Amino acid sequence: MLVLLVASGLNFALPRMMPGSPLTHLAGAEPELLPAADRAKLQAEFGLDQPWPVQYVGYLGGLLGGNLGYSFQKHQAVSQIILTRLGWTLLLTITALVLATLLGALLGTLAAWKRGKALDVGLTGVCLFIESLPAFWLGMTLVAIFSVQLGLFPTFGAVTPWVTRTGGEWLLDVLHHLALPLVTLTLVSFPSTYLTMRASLTNTLGEPYIQVARSKGLSEGKIALRHAVRNALLPVATIFTLNLGFAVGGATVVETVFSYPGLGRTLYEAVLSRDYPLMQGIFLVLTLSVVAANLLADLLYPWLDPRVRTGNKK
Amino acid sequence: MSVLAPSPDKTDTDPLSRPSRRLPRLRAWPKGAWLGSLILGLLLVMALAAPWLSPYSPDERTAQPFQAPSAAHWLGTNDIGQDILSELIWGTRISLLIGTLSALLISFSGLAIGVVAGYLGGWVDSLTMRLADVVLVLPFLPLSILLAAYLGPNLWNLILILTLLGWARPARIVRSQVLTIRALPYVEAARACGATDRHILYRHILKAVIPLVAVQWVQAASSAILIEASLAFLGLGDPTQKSWGTILYYAQARSAFLTGAWVWWVLPPGLLITLAVFGFALIGLAFDEVANPRLRK
Numbered sequence: 001m002l003v004l005l006v007a008s009g010l011n012f013a014l015p016r017m018m019p020g021s022p023l024t025h026l027a028g029a030e031p032e033l034l035p036a037a038d039r040a041k042l043q044a045e046f047g048l049d050q051p052w053p054v055q056y057v058g059y060l061g062g063l064l065g066g067n068l069g070y071s072f073q074k075h076q077a078v079s080q081i082i083l084t085r086l087g088w089t090l091l092l093t094i095t096a097l098v099l100a101t102l103l104g105a106l107l108g109t110l111a112a113w114k115r116g117k118a119l120d121v122g123l124t125g126v127c128l129f130i131e132s133l134p135a136f137w138l139g140m141t142l143v144a145i146f147s148v149q150l151g152l153f154p155t156f157g158a159v160t161p162w163v164t165r166t167g168g169e170w171l172l173d174v175l176h177h178l179a180l181p182l183v184t185l186t187l188v189s190f191p192s193t194y195l196t197m198r199a200s201l202t203n204t205l206g207e208p209y210i211q212v213a214r215s216k217g218l219s220e221g222k223i224a225l226r227h228a229v230r231n232a233l234l235p236v237a238t239i240f241t242l243n244l245g246f247a248v249g250g251a252t253v254v255e256t257v258f259s260y261p262g263l264g265r266t267l268y269e270a271v272l273s274r275d276y277p278l279m280q281g282i283f284l285v286l287t288l289s290v291v292a293a294n295l296l297a298d299l300l301y302p303w304l305d306p307r308v309r310t311g312n313k314k
Numbered sequence: 315m316s317v318l319a320p321s322p323d324k325t326d327t328d329p330l331s332r333p334s335r336r337l338p339r340l341r342a343w344p345k346g347a348w349l350g351s352l353i354l355g356l357l358l359v360m361a362l363a364a365p366w367l368s369p370y371s372p373d374e375r376t377a378q379p380f381q382a383p384s385a386a387h388w389l390g391t392n393d394i395g396q397d398i399l400s401e402l403i404w405g406t407r408i409s410l411l412i413g414t415l416s417a418l419l420i421s422f423s424g425l426a427i428g429v430v431a432g433y434l435g436g437w438v439d440s441l442t443m444r445l446a447d448v449v450l451v452l453p454f455l456p457l458s459i460l461l462a463a464y465l466g467p468n469l470w471n472l473i474l475i476l477t478l479l480g481w482a483r484p485a486r487i488v489r490s491q492v493l494t495i496r497a498l499p500y501v502e503a504a505r506a507c508g509a510t511d512r513h514i515l516y517r518h519i520l521k522a523v524i525p526l527v528a529v530q531w532v533q534a535a536s537s538a539i540l541i542e543a544s545l546a547f548l549g550l551g552d553p554t555q556k557s558w559g560t561i562l563y564y565a566q567a568r569s570a571f572l573t574g575a576w577v578w579w580v581l582p583p584g585l586l587i588t589l590a591v592f593g594f595a596l597i598g599l600a601f602d603e604v605a606n607p608r609l610r611k
Contacts, residue, residue: 125346128599132591134540136547137562137584144576155572195599252455253544257566267456268548271463279460286453294451 078281081266086248086285088158089255089262092178093247096185101240104190108197108236109229115202124198131191139184139257146180153180156259181258185251189243196239201232234305238297245293248286350596353589361406368400372556380575389578392561393568401561402582408557409590412469412542416476417535423477424484425527429519431485432492433511443489446482454479458541462550469552472545476538484530488523495522529601536594543587558583 107127111120147155158177159165165173204210205228213223252264259265263282270278360367369388370376374396381391389398427446431439458475465471495501501518509517545551546559547566561583565571570579 121345124599125596128595129588129592132536132540132588132595134543134547134559134562134584134587134591136544136566137580137587140562140566140571140576140580141584144571144580148572148576246453252459253547256548264456268459271459272549283453283456283460286456287451290451290453 078277081278082263082281082285085261085263085266088260089264090247091174092181092185092255092260092262093251094244095178096182096189096251097240097243097247099182099186100190101193101236103186104193105197105233105236107190108194109201109224109232111194111198112201112205112232113224115205120198123194127191127194130187133188134253135184135188135251136253136257138188139181139254142180142184143257153177158261177260181251181254181260184257185254193236193239197232197236200235201228204228204232207231231305234301237304238301241297241300242290242293244296245290246286248289346596347600350593350600353593354597357406357410357586357590357593360403361410364403364407368397368403370397370400372396372401372404382574383578389582390575392564392579398561398579398582401556402558402586405556405558405561405583406586408469408552408555409539409542409559409587412472412476412557413535413539413590413594416473416480416538416542417531419473419477420480420534420538421484421527421531423481424530425488425523427481427485428488429492429515429523432489433496433515433519439489442485446485449479449482450486452479455541455544458545459548459550462545467550467552469555472542472552476541480534480538484527484534487526487530491523491526492519495519525601529598532594532598532601536591536598539587539594540591558587 107123111123114120143153143155147153154177159170159173210223210228213227218226248263251262252268254260255262255265256268263285267279267282269275270282369386375394376397377387377391377395379391379393379395381387381395383390387397387399389402392398392401427442431442458479461475461478462472465475495518501514504514504518542551542557543559543562546557547562549563549567551557551560551563553560562580565576565579565583570576
């Protein structure tokens with residue numbers, strides 16, 4: 001609750017403290033150059049002439065009604081813009097998140113199993129290196145190699161413009177455009193899951209009940225699958241849930257490199273053109289989803305891990 | 315927020331319960347830390363010796379724009395004829411400066427807030443930790459984009475933003491460590507012997523917390539460099555102080571990656587960013603496994 005209040009207050013205050021009047025962008029010229037009457041008319045039209053407390057109350061009232069305001073720049077309701085962009089963003093980020101989690105958990109398990117051996121050291125080194133790659137640079141490099149040099153993938157967008165496709169062809173086109181941003185995002189995000197899984201499984205393997213399983217004569221494979229990995233996956237599941245919240249925000253830099261019509265790039269465009277309502281709307285949706293994901297993680301955890309449940313009852 | 319404290323059973327977090335396990339880890343990992351120090355050392359030399367190493371001034375228009383690499387310009391020239399190699403060498407200064415300085419501020423404020431909150435407890439503790447929760451939950455990159463656009467693209471503002479959004483993690487980690495140590499028998503014994511708060515803080519608490527803060531510093535530096543690069547790439551860097559990210563911003567703005575120029579304009583700055591981040595990350599991981607009791611096995 002507190003987080004939401006702070007976020008909505010910040011949300012409202014920040015864009016308004018920014019230098020540069022939105023009129024500059026609205027009129028396409030410096031506001032000083034406009035006739036005074038025109039300026040006043042524009043300001044009244046967008047509610048900018050009222051004192052800021054009035055603007056704030058209007059903003060909060062609108063929020064409760066699900067109204068996020070109207071974008072000056074795009075001449076469209078903010079909620080409308082967010083909804084159309086959200087689909088693309090979620091397609092990209094959630095797919096990447098799922099792939100990254102699977103890859104990270106798998107490799108993390110391998111590394112923890114061979115802890116200290118060449119495989120572990122090598123994998124950890126490689127993952128750390130990949131995590132150090134700037135996402136936007138990786139994207140640029142992939143475009144340069146696979147799109148420009150080899151001509152395998154399109155360089156920008158989510159669908160081929162000015163061509164209407166239907167059914168299977170449309171789907172193929174979407175996947176074709178999705179490939180490179182997806183690879184970029186998956187690559188830069190899987191190492192953190194890898195490190196979590198590795199640390200968590202290493203811890204689990206040291207627990208007494210694993211030694212009990214071993215002394216019962218169970219095979220290593222069985223111990224891994226039945227006992228260790230199941231429990232070691234808990235932190236990974238938590239991180240996955242938390243990241244779902246951030247997934248809504250999209251990946252601003254990756255979307256910018258690929259001109260992908262997602263929410264992250266829209267936020268960036270909104271900042272550049274001082275589009276207050278759009279900025280606020282996106283930021284609010286982001287914060288809301290992060291808070292929701294936190295709540296979900298809190299609720300899921302006792303269900304996934306019975307130890308927490310019994311702990312609470314004490 | 316219960317999710318932030320992952321392991322419900324904390325029996326193995328006691329830093330003193332397994333003294334014998336500390337040494338093997340120390341021996342097993344320094345290879346990574348050494349490699350990281352070597353990389354960072356080279357970059358540091360490059361940053362410090364920039365005036366002697368770089369063939370031109372990074373702001374000087376030395377040749378025709380968009381030149382391919384030649385004997386005079388090893389990495390060609392950019393869109394207004396500046397030497398890319400010189401830009402890179404001078405950019406090392408800016409990128410490293412922003413990374414290390416904001417990491418220093420982040421870990422220092424984290425240390426101060428964490429120690430005060432953990433040691434004093436009460437309303438100071440709940441107030442600062444609520445605040446930390448809020449900062450941790452806010453979406454990081456979008457918020458830094460908003461702040462950078464609002465405060466204006468300037469070196470010190472970037473450092474300020476990174477600090478404002480970064481202090482919460484080290485503060486939380488330090489606080490939980492302070493809480494653990496404060497309850498340990500030997501601290502109670504010291505208190506019973508009449509030790510002052512000041513003595514306990516300096517002799518026992520700070521001593522135990524400093525290694526954690528050092529790790530936090532290294533990790534903060536690695537992420538600060540990456541975030542500065544992202545912001546600069548989005549055109550929110552300091553235009554008068556070119557960093558590696560700024561070079562990439564211009565390369566992207568001129569669509570260098572759609573032409574052959576990506577090999578000498580896009581590839582080198584990205585590799586340098588990766589190397590710097592990687593260097594810090596290697597050291598961070600190596601020492602995290604030594605300093606963080608939860609990972610020590």
